[in-house]
Amino acid sequence: MLADHDPDYVVIGETRSYGFASITTAIRLVEGGARFLVANPDEKGPGAEGSRPATGAVTALSERVTGRPPYYVGKPNPLMLRSALRALGTHAAHTVVLGDRMDTDVRSGMEAGTHTVLVLSGPSDENTAAQCPHQPDRVINSVTDLTEHVADPFRT
Template identity: 70%
Template structure:
C-alpha cells in the first residue's frame, strides 16, 4: 500500500501560538510534536514590523522555539513579490526594520526621489509627514503596495490603527488603491509553499481569523482549521459564507492528530 503524503502545517502566530506576550497553552507541545514526526511547518504573520530574527526572539521569550527560516512575514512576501515584478527597483517605504531589511536583502534602493513603488507597512509611529510624502509620490506615478490589509491591531492600551487603515487614507486622497500582498491574498500562502517545496493538497492552515487566515487558506486550496483562541469565535464564524475544514478550541486540541489529521 502506498504511504500517504506527509502533511505540512502553516499557522498564524498571534492568536494561535501566542496571545500578546504569552504562549497559548499547548503551543510548545504542538510544535514539539511536529518536530518529533519531522513534519514541515511555517509560522505566519501579517505584521511587517519585525524581522524573522526579532520574531524568533519574541517567541523564545514566551517559551516557543521556532527557527528563523520557519517564520514568514508579509514583509518577506512583499519583497519576494517585488523581486519577481521589478528586480533591482526602488521604493519609498513607510514601515520599520522588518520591511526595510527584507527590501535591502533583495537589492532594492530606498529613496524618496522618483521611486518605482510606495510601500506601506506596519509601524507604531505613523508620521503625517511620511504619509503626505507617500500621497504625493503615488500622485506622481509611483505604484502603491501595502504589506497587509489589517485595519487595526491590539495593544495593552487598546486598539491601534494598522496598515489597512492608513492605506485607506492614502487611497481616499489619491484615488489609487494599493495592491495588498499579505493575507488574505493567497499569494502569501503560495510563496510559503514554494519556500517549503510542498504541495497545497497536503497542507493545513491554522488561524484565528475567518477573514484572513481561513479565507487565504481556502483560496490557496488548503485544508483550514479555525482556532477559537484569538479573534474569531463560533458566532463570528457563522457570519461568513465559507467554512473552515475544522473548528477547535485551541492548538492544544490538535496535538494528538499532527501526524494523521482526524478529518483526512
C-alpha cells in the same frame, strides 16, 4: 533601495511607528504615479491596552486621499501562500494555515487550497465565521487547543 523621490512603488506594511509625515509622503508619491502595494488589509490589531490601528487603517487613509486602491501582496492574496509552498517544496493538501482572522488568514488559506484553522483568540469570533461564505476546516479557542488535533508520534 528606499527613496522619497520618484520611486516605482510605495509599500505599506506593519509597523508601530507610522507618522503623519511618512503617511503624507506616501500619499504624495502615490499621487505622483508610484504603484501602491500593501502587505495586508488588517485594519486593527491587538495592543496591550486594546485595539491599535494596523496596516489596513493606514492604507484606508492613503486610498481615500489618493483615490487609488492598493494591490495586496500578502494575505489574503493566495499568490503569497503559493510562493511559500513552492519555496518549501510542499503541497497545499499537506499544509494548514492557522489564523485568527476570517477575512485574511482563513480566506488566504482557502484560496490557496490549504486546510484552515480559525483560532478564536483574535478579531474573528464564531459569529463572524458563520457569516462568511468561506469556512475554516476547524475552529479552536486557542493555539493550545491545537495539540488535541495533532497526532503525537511520541505519545505512548
